[in-house]
Every structure is written in C-alpha cells, then in structure tokens.
Amino acid sequence: MPRRQFLLLLLPAALFFSAFFLLPMARLFFIGASGESGWLAYLAIVTDANYFRALWTTLAVAAVTTVLTLAISSIAGVFLERHRFPGRAALVAAMTLPLAFPGVVVGFMVIMLAGRQGIIGEVFTMFGGERPIFAYSLAGLCMGYVYFSIPRTILTIMAAAEKLDPRLEEAARSFGATPWQVVRDVILPGLRPALISAGAICFATAVGAFGTAFTLATRIEVLPMVIYTEFTMSANIAMAAALSFSLGAVAWLALAVARSASGSTVAAAG
Numbered sequence: 001m002p003r004r005q006f007l008l009l010l011l012p013a014a015l016f017f018s019a020f021f022l023l024p025m026a027r028l029f030f031i032g033a034s035g036e037s038g039w040l041a042y043l044a045i046v047t048d049a050n051y052f053r054a055l056w057t058t059l060a061v062a063a064v065t066t067v068l069t070l071a072i073s074s075i076a077g078v079f080l081e082r083h084r085f086p087g088r089a090a091l092v093a094a095m096t097l098p099l100a101f102p103g104v105v106v107g108f109m110v111i112m113l114a115g116r117q118g119i120i121g122e123v124f125t126m127f128g129g130e131r132p133i134f135a136y137s138l139a140g141l142c143m144g145y146v147y148f149s150i151p152r153t154i155l156t157i158m159a160a161a162e163k164l165d166p167r168l169e170e171a172a173r174s175f176g177a178t179p180w181q182v183v184r185d186v187i188l189p190g191l192r193p194a195l196i197s198a199g200a201i202c203f204a205t206a207v208g209a210f211g212t213a214f215t216l217a218t219r220i221e222v223l224p225m226v227i228y229t230e231f232t233m234s235a236n237i238a239m240a241a242a243l244s245f246s247l248g249a250v251a252w253l254a255l256a257v258a259r260s261a262s263g264s265t266v267a268a269a270g
C-alpha cells in the first residue's frame with residue numbers, strides 16, 4: 001500500500017484518538033499541577049496517608065474482584081463451551097445481561113440482596129438468625145464488581161475454550177494424568193492468554209469503577225470516591241485531576257503488563 005494512502009486511512013483514527021484521548025489527558029495532566037502544591041500533587045497519592053490508604057483499598061478490591069471473577073468465569077466458561085443442553089442459550093444470555101446495566105443499577109441490586117432490607121437478611125431472620133448487612137462494606141463492593149465483571153470475562157473464556165484442542169487432554173489422560181493434572185497442565189496453559197487479558201480488563205475496570213462505588217461505598221474510601229469528593233465537596237480541582245491522572249496511569253499499566261505477558265492484544269473494556 002502506498003505510504004500516502006496509508007497515512008490518509010490512518011488520519012481519521014489519529015484525529016479521533018487525539019481529540020478524545022491525548023488532548024484531554026494532556027489537559028488533565030497540566031491541571032493536576034496547577035494547584036498550590038504544583039507538580040508535587042502527583043506525589044500526594046503516596047505521601048498523603050488518606051490518599052495512599054484509598055489507593056491500596058482500591059487496588060485490593062480490584063485484585064480480589066479479578067481473582068474471584070476469573071475463578072467463576074473459567075469454570076462456567078469452559079463448562080458452557082463444552083456442553084450443549086436445553087436452556088444453554090438462555091443461561092448464557094442471562095449471565096451476560098449485566099453488560100447492559102450501569103454501575104449504579106448494579107449497586108442497587110447488591111443493596112436489594114445484602115442491604116438492610118435485602119433478601120439475604122430476610123432469609124436469615126426467617127430462620128431466627130441475625131440479619132447480616134454487608135452491602136456497604138468491602139464485601140458488598142466486591143460482590144458488585146464481580147457481578148459487573150463476569151459477563152465480559154466469561155465471553156472471553158468461552159471464546160478461548162472453543163480453540164482448545166481436546167486431543168491434548170485425551171493424550172494427557174492416556175498417560176495417566178488425573179483430572180486436576182489435565183486442568184493444571186493442559187487447560188489452564190491453553191487459556192493463559194485469555195485469562196491474563198480478561199484479568200487485566202477486569203482489574204482496570206474495578207480500579208476505575210465509579211457508579212457501583214458511589215452507590216455502595218458509604219463506609220469505605222476507594223480512589224474514585226475520593227476524586228469525586230475532592231472535586232465536588234472540596235472544590236480541589238487540581239488534586240482531583242492529579243488523582244484522576246494517577247488512577248488512569250495505574251489502569252493503563254495493568255493493561256500494558258497484561259499485553260506483554262499474554263502475547264496478544266488486550267482490548268479495552270466497554
């Protein structure tokens with residue numbers, strides 16, 4: 001393809017990328033240094049105890065969410081890909097339905113499940129137990145993030161499981177491998193690029209999720225909520241911008257590491 005034609009085809013994408021990503025990020029970067037602290041605002045996320053605690057809480061929730069999502073999605077994804085049964089299509093559709101829900105709706109669903117008037121509490125009180133309320137804790141936030149992350153992860157796992165060669169598993173069994181050894185030595189290595197890619201997307205999404213945190217994080221501080229507070233309550237726009245840019249850098253780093261480790265393209269989450 002001639003160089004000029006190549007550049008003309010690339011131009012629309014380059015303009016779109018510049019207008020909706022590079023320029024806003026550059027503007028955000030300089031706004032973050034426009035406050036009283038100047039460029040030191042970017043160090044506040046590790047030097048200020050409150051910001052640092054919020055960062056670690058955010059990373060911990062994202063890590064737990066990623067592990068739980070990958071575990072659930074791997075088991076369900078491989079099973080659904082390899083078994084055909086009545087109602088399978090409806091089940092897959094139901095498991096991917098949360099893709100259509102905004103984070104706030106997911107948060108309300110967790111409240112209806114584990115809140116003060118939640119279904120879990122009703123069941124416990126029905127049998128004379130104490131009503132558990134964990135919708136507004138880290139457990140509730142993780143539950144919301146897992147629910148939100150499973151659909152996109154399970155679709156990736158199902159696509160990867162479709163490409164696994166069953167003859168490798170048969171060969172492993174013929175040499176005396178146990179079911180666990182087949183999973184460990186054949187299935188998981190085959191799913192490795194998909195697991196890394198899906199895990200990175202899950203982690204990055206959980207790090208920056210706001211809607212679910214806005215609904216549930218009334219007793220805990222995660223970085224998206226801290227940024228919202230700095231911007232709306234304290235009118236500290238410079239610090240909010242610095243924290244936002246830092247949070248975006250963390251999410252980008254997770255995707256970059258996954259791209260390198262998996263050896264395949266990591267698509268951005270919707």
